[in-house]
Amino acid sequence: MSFSCGFVGLPNVGKSTLFNALCKGGAEAANFPFCTIEPNTGIVPVPDERLQVLSDLEKSGRIVPSTLKFIDIAGLVKGASQGQGLGNQFLGHIRSVDAIAHVVRLFEDGDVVHVDGRIDPVNDLDVILTELMLADLESLEKRRDKAHKLARANDPDARLEYELIKSLAGQLGDGRIPEYDKNNPKLVEWVKGYGLLSMMPAFVCANTDEENFRNFGTSEKAKALVEFAAKHGMEVVPVCAKLEEELGQLEEEEAAMFMEELGIKETGLARVIRTGYRLLDYITFFTAGPMESRAWTVTRGTPAPQAAGKIHTDLCRGFIRMETVSYEDLVAAGGWAKAQAAGKLRIEGKEYLIQDGDVIHVRFSV
Missing domain, CATH: 3.40.50.300 (P-loop containing nucleotide triphosphate hydrolases)
Structure with missing residues (x-):
């Protein structure tokens, strides 16, 4: 990725x-x-x-x-x-x-x-942000009319969305990058769907x-x-x-x-x-062995099967477990085999959230 x-x-x-x-x-x-x-x-x-260190430890080909x-x-x-x-x-x-x-x-x-x-970086940024906000405002105003009609039909979701659109448009009209309650999954999903450039x-x-x-x-x-x-x-x-x-x-x-x-x-x-x-909020995990040492990027909070799926879709589909050693433990031990012998290797299941610096091996069956 x-x-x-x-x-x-x-x-x-x-x-x-x-x-x-x-x-x-x-x-x-x-x-x-x-x-x-x-x-x-x-x-x-x-x-x-970290990649070069892992490669040296595992004598990777690339x-x-x-x-x-x-x-x-x-x-x-x-x-x-x-x-x-x-x-x-x-x-x-x-x-x-x-x-x-x-x-x-x-x-x-x-x-x-x-x-x-003239050289005026504040003005440069102001012009860029203003244009993005104006484009977003125009987009939201088109949505607002439709949402207003639905809200009048007494649909609670439609009323909530109408209030959200009105709030976002009001903030943009004041020249501010809009804010909203990101703890509400419904609002997060709607805002994501609006594709607002300024946000x-x-x-x-x-x-x-x-x-x-x-x-x-x-x-x-x-x-x-x-x-x-x-x-x-x-x-x-x-x-x-x-x-x-x-x-x-x-x-x-x-x-x-x-x-x-x-x-x-x-x-x-x-x-x-x-x-x-x-x-x-991206993090990096690794695979390392004689063939290659490779870095993989995922969003923080990604479950083990989905992280494994970045390597190959079969690894997500047939995920059984993940063998994991932290980068620090692997380096301190002097390699994967030594880390395993020192009891630093962990067995993680489907609920495990991948951590930055994890060096992994996936067990799967398809």
Whole structure:
């Protein structure tokens, strides 16, 4: 399973450059709006140091990491919700991703013209969020009329849904990302069905210069951006597209040395992936043996049979039990066989919820 993250932003904020740097992709990046019309897609491995350790312990023939799909979506402009720029086509592309990275510009470059003629990341984000909210508001208003008619027929569910739609639309009208009672499964199911763009898991990707990347949060523009994003429940992840591009051209050891020289502990790519995983509540479990060591991604709270089904559908269908060792116990023991001998191997049934770092072997029969 790979999760997909869509880059959304105004034209000329460096989305395609960032996409190319993170994916080593071949998206066209040019100094004019709507350079990206059809979304570009790139698949990147999810960095996880545990995989190499497992591979060394089990003498695996190969390593297979989890993957992340980046989607570079065409630049949005003011009025997109009314069909300006690439309008509805653009909004449709956003709906297909798991999480949104709102890319805003925090670098100065006289050769790259900003669509508004000035560098103002708060304004960039405000324009994006406003357009998504307007598109959602229009969508909810269409639903509201239908729900109102049903509510008048004295259907309690219809009345509840009408009140929900009215509340969501009211919050959007006030320029706020809507909130509702997520402990009510009925409401959760309805909201999920509305496909609201402004309520999708999202974070802000600040495309900075090298100096801002190293000392992020010290400039007034960066501080204002962090504050504005927090009001909308989003965190800001600084990424320097130019630096990522340079790192991508180096061998692993050279890149590590270069980062050490610059005083950087992790790449922008690693930060983006970590943020996306946390937003979507994803965890990683492993299979390891002589053939391969592989990472698998599932949502936290996934039962053992469904987790096994990520490996192969037969493993879910014929699930009997799961043999499990935590990554820490496996490493401390020195391998699967030694962990088993030390009594660290657990037998888990269908009710078991897979945990981050579980190394598993599935027993099944079909």
